Amino acid sequence: MLTGKQKRYLKSEAHHLKPIFQVGKGGVNDNLIKQVTDALEARELIKISVLQNCDEDKDEVAETVSKGAKAHIVQVIGSTIVLYKESKEKKTIELPS
Template sequence: MSLTSSQKKFLRQRAHHLKPVVIIGQHGLGENVLGEIDNALAHHELIKVRVNASDREERQQLIDAILQQSQAEQVQLIGHVAVFYRPADEPKIQLPR
């Protein structure tokens, strides 16, 4: 799945008011955290995740692992907060073409 720039813009607008549903802390990215991210994506399609990492490289590694494990698309990254999108089996969000 690859999002166009207009679709990413649309999703960024929708995600603006959202609060992070998952916070990755000092214990890193375990199976429980990945399970919560997967459940949140299945239910909401568009989520924010706060990645509390000590440096940019570690934060990017955690984000890459989330993308690989969840089959989601990264919409935005601002500071420690990343926005992810994955369409559900019955999509609630209708993306523009």
């Protein structure tokens, strides 16, 4: 579980990132979760954009994707979800304790 201090740090790190995935009409599927998992392994911190035509609520999308990818939800702001998962191979982000 992330502490408040760690979440604040990750929010500041994620600020300049662009969303690399979009969840639309199809919603969340296994393929999306696999791609998100791979991206988290490579980058550790990613943004996902939830489009207006998505049938699911953005909070439900965040829950589903984070559970599937075993990642932490850093924040859901507007229609953007920020996820974090520590990389096994390419650890670059050093979280404050």
